[in-house]
Amino acid sequence: MEISPPKSHLTGAVVGWRLVLVSLALVLSLPVLVIVASLAQPYSDVWQHLRDTVLSDYVSNSFLLMAGVGLGTFVLGVSGAWLTAMCEFPGRRFFNWALLLPMAMPAYIIAYTYTGMLDFAGPVQTALRDVFGWRYGDYWFPEIRSLGGAICMLSLVLYPYVYLMTRVAFREQSTAVLEASRSLGRGPWGTLFTVALPLARPAIAAGISLALMETLADFGTVDYFGVSAFTTGIFRTWYGLGELTTAAQLASFLLLFVFALFALERLSRSRLRYHQRTAQRAPRRIVLTGWRGVGCTVFAASVVVLGFALPAGRLLGWVVNTWRDTLDSKFLSLALSSVAVAVAASLLCLITALVLGYGKRRFPGPVETVAVRTAAIGYAVPGTVIAVGVMIPLAWFDNRLDTFMRATFDISTGLLFSGTLAALMFAYVVRFLSVSLQSVESGLSRISPSLDESARSLGHNGAGVLRRVHLPVLRGSMLAALLLVFVDVMKELPATLILRPFNFNTLAVRTYELASDERLADAATPALAIVLLGLLPVILLNRGMQRDGD
Numbered sequence: 001m002e003i004s005p006p007k008s009h010l011t012g013a014v015v016g017w018r019l020v021l022v023s024l025a026l027v028l029s030l031p032v033l034v035i036v037a038s039l040a041q042p043y044s045d046v047w048q049h050l051r052d053t054v055l056s057d058y059v060s061n062s063f064l065l066m067a068g069v070g071l072g073t074f075v076l077g078v079s080g081a082w083l084t085a086m087c088e089f090p091g092r093r094f095f096n097w098a099l100l101l102p103m104a105m106p107a108y109i110i111a112y113t114y115t116g117m118l119d120f121a122g123p124v125q126t127a128l129r130d131v132f133g134w135r136y137g138d139y140w141f142p143e144i145r146s147l148g149g150a151i152c153m154l155s156l157v158l159y160p161y162v163y164l165m166t167r168v169a170f171r172e173q174s175t176a177v178l179e180a181s182r183s184l185g186r187g188p189w190g191t192l193f194t195v196a197l198p199l200a201r202p203a204i205a206a207g208i209s210l211a212l213m214e215t216l217a218d219f220g221t222v223d224y225f226g227v228s229a230f231t232t233g234i235f236r237t238w239y240g241l242g243e244l245t246t247a248a249q250l251a252s253f254l255l256l257f258v259f260a261l262f263a264l265e266r267l268s269r270s271r272l273r274y275h276q277r278t279a280q281r282a283p284r285r286i287v288l289t290g291w292r293g294v295g296c297t298v299f300a301a302s303v304v305v306l307g308f309a310l311p312a313g314r315l316l317g318w319v320v321n322t323w324r325d326t327l328d329s330k331f332l333s334l335a336l337s338s339v340a341v342a343v344a345a346s347l348l349c350l351i352t353a354l355v356l357g358y359g360k361r362r363f364p365g366p367v368e369t370v371a372v373r374t375a376a377i378g379y380a381v382p383g384t385v386i387a388v389g390v391m392i393p394l395a396w397f398d399n400r401l402d403t404f405m406r407a408t409f410d411i412s413t414g415l416l417f418s419g420t421l422a423a424l425m426f427a428y429v430v431r432f433l434s435v436s437l438q439s440v441e442s443g444l445s446r447i448s449p450s451l452d453e454s455a456r457s458l459g460h461n462g463a464g465v466l467r468r469v470h471l472p473v474l475r476g477s478m479l480a481a482l483l484l485v486f487v488d489v490m491k492e493l494p495a496t497l498i499l500r501p502f503n504f505n506t507l508a509v510r511t512y513e514l515a516s517d518e519r520l521a522d523a524a525t526p527a528l529a530i531v532l533l534g535l536l537p538v539i540l541l542n543r544g545m546q547r548d549g550d
Contacts, residue, residue, distance in 0.1 A: 013462070017359045021371040024356060028375040028430050031389025035255060038248035038392075046243045050233070050250065057228040058250075062257065064147060065154070065222070065229060066212050072155025073211045076303055077162025078204060082192060083300060085170040088285040089293040095300040097542045102307030103160040104534035106491045108220025108512065109527045111153045113311035115224070116318075116520040118144040145225045153225075154215050156307040161214075162207035164541075169203035170196060179284070209264045216257055217382035219494035220512055230254040231384045231494060238388065238498070248392060251385040262380045312531060318524030326525040335529065338506040341421070342489040345428035346436075346482045352429060353436040353481060358466055361444050372437070379434035383427070383495035390427045390499060394418040424499045431495060432488050436481035443477025444470065483536050490533050 083089065084096045102110075118124050118141075125141055128134060143149065173196060181191040197204075219231040230250065238247040288296055319326075356375055360368045378386060394417040405411045417423055447470060455465045471478075493508045500509065507526040514523035 014363050014365075017363050018365075018367055018371075021356060021359050021368050021375075024352065025371040025374040028352075028433060029377055030393060031386050031427070031430055032255070032377060032381055033389075034392050035248050035251050035385055035389045038245060039252050041245050041249065043249065044243060044246055046237070046241055046246045047249060050237065050246065054228055054233060058230050058233045061147060061222075061227055061229050062216065062254075065151060065215055065227070066257075068148070068151030069154045069158060069215045070208050070212055072151060073159040073162045073208055074204065076155060076159035077207060077211075078166050078197070078200075080159070080163045080300060080303060081166035081170055082196070083296050085167045086192075086196070086285055087288050087296060089288040089296040091297050091300065095297075095304065098304045099163055099300065100160050100538050100542060101304060101309075101535075102157045103541075104531055104538050105157050105308055105311060106220070106493075106508075106530060106534065107154050107157050107214075107218055108224060108493060108515075109315070109531060110157055110307070110311045111150070111221045111224050112511070112515045112520055112523060112527065113314045114149070114153065115144055117310075117314060118142075147225075147227050150221050150225045150227050153221050154211075154218060156303075158211040158214055159303075159307075161210040162204060165203040165207040166200050169200035173199050205264060205267075209261045213258060213261050213380055216254060216261070217384075217494075219382075219384055219497075224512075224515060230257075231382055234384045234388060235494070235498070244388065244392060244395070248388050251388050254382065254385060258380055258382070258385075312528070315524045315528040315531065318521040319528050322521050322524060326522055331525060334505055334507060334510055334526065337504065338490055338508070341424065341428075341506065342486045345425055345432065345489045346485040348425060348429050349433050349436040349485045350440070350478060350481050352433055353440040354466075354478075356437060357440040357444050358470065360441075362462060376434035376437050378430035379432065381431070383431055383492055384498065386427050386431050387495045387498035390423055390430070391418055394423050394426075419499075420501050421504070424496065424501070427495045427499050428485075428489055428492070431492070432485045435484045435488060439477045439481035439484065440474065443474040447473055480540055483540060487533050487536050491530055 080095070080099045084092055084099065116122055120136070120141075128139070128141075132139075177195060177199070181195045186194060216230065218229075219235065221227075222229045223232050223235070230253065234247045234250050234254070237243050237250055352375075356372045360372045381389075395415075398413070398415045398418050401416065402413045405413045451469050452465055455469045460468060490506075491508055493512055496506055496509050497512065500506070505513075507530055511523045511526045511530065514520070514526075
């Protein structure tokens, strides 16, 4: 029985899907293309001023941030992964998932809480002065609002990227290789440094590159700590100096860093395929007893406490003291606005991901693959850069339309897209499409092509196969995609701060505004709400790892 459509119809379907995928890729990559194209624009006097005064600070501080966070995430992530994957110590099962908890804490929120605790007026320095009778200037205390403070904050919340990937790599290493190392006289530490770490190097590099991308994308922490980095420079150039083109040119230099990290991450992932698991059983864990076991427990507990428990507890303490003043109708309205835009953006991302993922599955080819990967490139680009890239073409379109309508009908259309929720939604889809696309593609890859063929043999067309076969099977993947994008949008700060319409606010922006006014206690309620929502992907991630046996 002939089940394939006629060749002419098949060719038409291929062309149609290809047009759809390429069109989506062009639209969704437009902000990045605009930023790159800005390099060809004339350079203004403001650019010359930036180059002579602050550009070197942006470059050096960004390098130092990357170096510091890279070292911090390496130490915390690899140590935690080695202990939970390869060692047995008191509390290992608990710390196996608890070490993921700092992932729920946005970097700018942990920065606010530690500032509240470690500033001159905070409880730590106040207690020291009360106990020792010191006064201002009598003692030295590390300045939390500094480049070093930003490195510590970012390292504490970004190390789970390295921890996750490295732990999987350790668990998949060959038992025979590790035991051969031990039988040849290498101790646990010798085996770690000479065998396990070199084998896990691609996973470690991939985890660190992801953490560094988040570092470059960070705006709230570096801005609050007064660190001059590319993201703060772009924001100030646009809002402070009113130079959108110069801000785009500055953003294009930041993209060079991002693309270098993106290439490193892709290179690391491609090497992972050569590390096949040859062991039929998990590597035998090293049992740590006595002071070694206690030391490991203290280390893991310290990381969880510093990265999650302490700042979350501080937020909770502030909320207990201020909830009567902060939990009012304004907060509820703010929460509803945040949830509404997050739900809308999640649905838009999911629909776009389904179109891209299904089109690539039905008609796989190099053009379709490149189009899908291009459409998802926004996740590697900081929100500040995407905001600039969205605003430039929308402002150009609005101005041209307004000029045309004035000349033709003597009617002013004003700003139809720039400065509206439409621009914000577009930026969210560009930024977070990759999150939902990965989840949808992962779900589609688990559906056997024979199911498609069976459905077609029963007379269903492409839409019928998607509706009756794929969507029911993809329910779990779609729910995960919705939740992950929802939480990311709730936490997103720079793009929302730049593109939000007038008189519109979200929990993240309100937290930033209150913290910038040094009203840290008042900022605790929206901040704690964001942290609690951030626990959702951590729970999903933990359940997924338990299901996969890691």
